[in-house]
Amino acid sequence: MTMRKALWQLITFAPGLYALNMLLQLFRNLFLLVPGLIIAAIFNELSGNRPVGWDLWTLGALLVAVAVSRVTVKLCNNAVDATCVGYAGTLIRRNLLQQWLTKLGMQELPYSSGELISRFVTDATALTDILKTTNILFGSTFQALVAVTILFSINPLITLVAFIPLVGSSLLMNGVSARIQTYHRASRKAAGEVSSFLGEIFNTTQAIQFANAQERVVAHLRGLNETRRQTRLKSLFFTDIVLQSIAQSTASIGTGVILLVAAQAMKTGSFSVGSLALFVSYLDEFAIFTGFLSQYLALYKQAGVSLQRLLAALSTSAAQTTLVTHAPVHLKGSYPALPQPQRLVPALEQLEVRGLTYRYAQADKGIENINLLLRRGTCTVITGRIGVGKTTLLRTLLGLLPRQAGEIFWNGEAIKQPEQIFVPPQSAYTPQVPRLSSETLRQNLLLGYPDEPDKLAAAIQAAVMEQDVQSLANGLDTQVGPKGSKLSGGQTLRAAAARTLLRSPDLLIFDDLSSALDVETEQQLWERLFARRERTYLIVSHRRFAFQHADQIIVLKDGQIAAQGRLEDLLATSAEMRHLWHGSLQDSPVSEPNPEQDSKQ
Numbered sequence: 001m002t003m004r005k006a007l008w009q010l011i012t013f014a015p016g017l018y019a020l021n022m023l024l025q026l027f028r029n030l031f032l033l034v035p036g037l038i039i040a041a042i043f044n045e046l047s048g049n050r051p052v053g054w055d056l057w058t059l060g061a062l063l064v065a066v067a068v069s070r071v072t073v074k075l076c077n078n079a080v081d082a083t084c085v086g087y088a089g090t091l092i093r094r095n096l097l098q099q100w101l102t103k104l105g106m107q108e109l110p111y112s113s114g115e116l117i118s119r120f121v122t123d124a125t126a127l128t129d130i131l132k133t134t135n136i137l138f139g140s141t142f143q144a145l146v147a148v149t150i151l152f153s154i155n156p157l158i159t160l161v162a163f164i165p166l167v168g169s170s171l172l173m174n175g176v177s178a179r180i181q182t183y184h185r186a187s188r189k190a191a192g193e194v195s196s197f198l199g200e201i202f203n204t205t206q207a208i209q210f211a212n213a214q215e216r217v218v219a220h221l222r223g224l225n226e227t228r229r230q231t232r233l234k235s236l237f238f239t240d241i242v243l244q245s246i247a248q249s250t251a252s253i254g255t256g257v258i259l260l261v262a263a264q265a266m267k268t269g270s271f272s273v274g275s276l277a278l279f280v281s282y283l284d285e286f287a288i289f290t291g292f293l294s295q296y297l298a299l300y301k302q303a304g305v306s307l308q309r310l311l312a313a314l315s316t317s318a319a320q321t322t323l324v325t326h327a328p329v330h331l332k333g334s335y336p337a338l339p340q341p342q343r344l345v346p347a348l349e350q351l352e353v354r355g356l357t358y359r360y361a362q363a364d365k366g367i368e369n370i371n372l373l374l375r376r377g378t379c380t381v382i383t384g385r386i387g388v389g390k391t392t393l394l395r396t397l398l399g400l401l402p403r404q405a406g407e408i409f410w411n412g413e414a415i416k417q418p419e420q421i422f423v424p425p426q427s428a429y430t431p432q433v434p435r436l437s438s439e440t441l442r443q444n445l446l447l448g449y450p451d452e453p454d455k456l457a458a459a460i461q462a463a464v465m466e467q468d469v470q471s472l473a474n475g476l477d478t479q480v481g482p483k484g485s486k487l488s489g490g491q492t493l494r495a496a497a498a499r500t501l502l503r504s505p506d507l508l509i510f511d512d513l514s515s516a517l518d519v520e521t522e523q524q525l526w527e528r529l530f531a532r533r534e535r536t537y538l539i540v541s542h543r544r545f546a547f548q549h550a551d552q553i554i555v556l557k558d559g560q561i562a563a564q565g566r567l568e569d570l571l572a573t574s575a576e577m578r579h580l581w582h583g584s585l586q587d588s589p590v591s592e593p594n595p596e597q598d599s600k601q
């Protein structure tokens, strides 16, 4: 996507508003020309050379009226301009968020969260800045053209001299433009690296403390900041010092030349004092315009760098086309009601997976040719040693990783886009490391879901969290801190489980709850869950209690199914299952399997 196309998309997003903004900008600039004309008239009136015939009081009152009108138009212009920028900025950020949130998982995010936030804030602002500046350029150019026409009608020669600084500064500008882009790119990259590293520091504060690495971390941050300082200085040096100096010096030289030519013309009587006052007044405006034009071209190049950075943050070319696609932003009135999850397929009777395959590109690891059959009301446990592909299997099934082969059938119907189906109310997933946000516990559980106390209480009870909620200072309305830091690991996991259960999905998927739960609590949780067998469970576990209650166990080895069946059969036939069973002995309070005791089996 080119800068021009992006800019046009932003301008046409709120076309009426932008047109009004242009009109106001036009008036604002034209008003700047009026005082010069009035002052010229005053001088001509005083000198008696070409008087307009208006008395000085009238001309003075006109000056005041123009000043008041100018301020009024300026205020209106600023208000409309801020609204235009608000619309454009919101559109860009809305589209970025939509891509990041909907594609999250399917496509690895291309940069760290710190780097993405830096692009989300600063690079999006660079695009809206250029939108704003384009409007100013439109008004200033119009003002310059009108001024040139007026000056040309008074004295063409002197007017032509006024173009010298403009041409000179434009040529010099072109000479430094490549550098401006290079330094701006380096400056933005360095700023992104600082944000990215700060984000990582916040995420790993404890690890840094335990490794006693504070000083090294601070030294590294200092180094990154130093690079940022230097690249920013270079970038600012070119835009704020070199360019402005070029514009100002060429304008000053031009002013000198004009004064010399004007002095000659005044001697011959072909140039009045009023005209000189008008030329001097407009020359000032010219100097500003010349400087502004150079700065605009520099900003345009910088915005081009920011556009490329934003496109890169969207990874795929399909996603990149959406950066400035028009979409509702709801800046006026109340927000639309949150859409509640709709059932997209009939209630689950049977889920079948055939030949599911996903391999990580860089590591040649993953899962291969996985076949599964889950019937309604059953519990399937996926187990295996560390790193055999259990999580990868769940994530590929859920559409969080793009499968490279295989088919998924929901009640016999092939599912093309699993990421759209494996969400509530069809299914819900508790990952191995769940994330909470720094809201209240209630908001974390609901996440936009209707607040129905009975359902909430039932979900909390099923997740074995009722006592924890009671012990929290404000119960469900306790703020849980960033990433749920005020809760223990086990509480976070059970809160995530409650969030999953609240949605009452057909299919419940849990990825290894054992990492943060003690054996007793996890067993209690499974007991409560398995008491309601109308649901279908797909869980990753290595706990004996889960094995004993499973209708089928899938044993993974090196990303493939090594064995599959009920516990007692697998213990008889699979060495891998026996290894896992004995490996889980020390953490399980459950006795050796006895099918007769196990009512479910």
Ligand SMILES: Nc1ncnc2c1ncn2[C@@H]1O[C@H](COP(=O)(O)OP(=O)(O)OP(=O)(O)O)[C@@H](O)[C@H]1O
Binding pocket: 360, 361, 362, 363, 365, 366, 384, 385, 386, 387, 388, 389, 390, 391, 392, 393, 432, 512
């Ligand atoms: N993003 C990734 N890129 C490359 N390789 C990966 C990635 N994620 C996981 N792997 C590798 O793929 C293999 C399977 O990982 P996976 O997380 O599915 O295993 P797991 O059985 O769930 O492990 P655990 O028991 O530790 O949870 C591992 O060897 C892991 O190192």
